[in-house]
Amino acid sequence: MLPQKLYTESSMSTASSNAMSAMTSTYSMNTMPMSSMNTCSPQAPAFGSSIMNSGMPMTTMNGNCMPSVQMQYSAIASSPISNMNARMSSTMSSVNGYGGVSALPGRGDLSGGDISPNSALQRARADKTYRRSYTHAKPPYSYISLITMAIQNSPQKMLTLSEIYQFIMDLFPFYRQNQQRWQNSIRHSLSFNDCFVKVPRTPDKPGKGSFWSLHPDSGNMFENGCYLRRQKRFKDEKKEMQRASHKSPSHGEIPIVRGKRLRYTMVTILINLII
DNA sequence: CTGTGTTTAACTGCGG
DNA sequence: CCGCAGTTAAACACAG
Numbered sequence: 001m002l003p004q005k006l007y008t009e010s011s012m013s014t015a016s017s018n019a020m021s022a023m024t025s026t027y028s029m030n031t032m033p034m035s036s037m038n039t040c041s042p043q044a045p046a047f048g049s050s051i052m053n054s055g056m057p058m059t060t061m062n063g064n065c066m067p068s069v070q071m072q073y074s075a076i077a078s079s080p081i082s083n084m085n086a087r088m089s090s091t092m093s094s095v096n097g098y099g100g101v102s103a104l105p106g107r108g109d110l111s112g113g114d115i116s117p118n119s120a121l122q123r124a125r126a127d128k129t130y131r132r133s134y135t136h137a138k139p140p141y142s143y144i145s146l147i148t149m150a151i152q153n154s155p156q157k158m159l160t161l162s163e164i165y166q167f168i169m170d171l172f173p174f175y176r177q178n179q180q181r182w183q184n185s186i187r188h189s190l191s192f193n194d195c196f197v198k199v200p201r202t203p204d205k206p207g208k209g210s211f212w213s214l215h216p217d218s219g220n221m222f223e224n225g226c227y228l229r230r231q232k233r234f235k236d237e238k239k240e241m242q243r244a245s246h247k248s249p250s251h252g253e254i255p256i257v258r259g260k261r262l263r264y265t266m267v268t269i270l271i272n273l274i275i
Numbered sequence: 276c277t278g279t280g281t282t283t284a285a286c287t288g289c290g291g
Numbered sequence: 292c293c294g295c296a297g298t299t300a301a302a303c304a305c306a307g
């Protein structure tokens with residue numbers, strides 16, 4: 001677990017026309033167990049939010065768990081993602097005693113100085129003890145988490161690669177730097193992780209690249225509350241089989257092509273077959 | 276050519 | 292220590 005810190009953005013986001021920029025300026029590194037969230041999140045609605053359930057900071061929550069920060073956020077209806085945010089933007093911190101600081105603030109730059117008369121946030125802001133400026137510190141989310149956030153946050157539950165980039169950069173100023181590095185990682189994550197599925201473009205939506213969505217069966221990846229790290233990597237059985245058939249040179253022989261990981265995969269497949 | 280997507284590999288860090 | 296998740300780099304293929 002990471003130390004509990006607050007990420008704060010000190011500058012006021014004035015330039016952005018995106019109403020989301022009015023969102024909270026802070027986010028939490030806290031990775032407290034989700035049990036407390038679960039108490040706030042009795043429902044795990046359809047896929048779309050289920051993947052985030054109990055692990056991600058934007059886990060679907062019902063209204064009474066929505067801190068005022070999020071209410072403010074959700075009230076901003078100009079963005080197509082606001083609806084999702086209304087559901088997703090519940091915070092860990094809102095229930096973890098850190099002053100209602102959003103773990104997943106609204107889109108549109110974390111640098112947005114908060115202007116809401118929101119008591120929780122004001123409390124957080126007044127709390128100099130925790131308030132530290134990590135203007136461009138790396139957010140506590142894995143790339144998997146970031147991608148999931150982005151996709152979950154989209155109205156269609158699918159985004160192009162560049163939209164995912166944009167979401168992340170909008171949300172986290174940290175990722176406006178060294179773009180080549182982290183964007184490569186994003187692409188790697190999308191390809192490598194079965195929880196992300198490519199959705200071909202339809203003829204009415206021409207353009208470069210596919211859409212990326214979340215595998216419908218990939219829910220609860222982040223169970224156990226730590227959204228820095230999934231508890232278990234989601235594996236698509238079909239893809240696993242495909243990989244295995246492509247990689248496996250001959251019967252019984254375990255390829256070392258992808259090192260330990262593949263060996264592990266092969267073992268798990270064999271076990272599954274036996275069972 | 277550039278962006279997108281895939282794959283391999285090496286590495287770090289965490290948890291059992 | 293070991294296995295796994297995640298990160299980063301890099302090479303490559305392909306499509307717009």
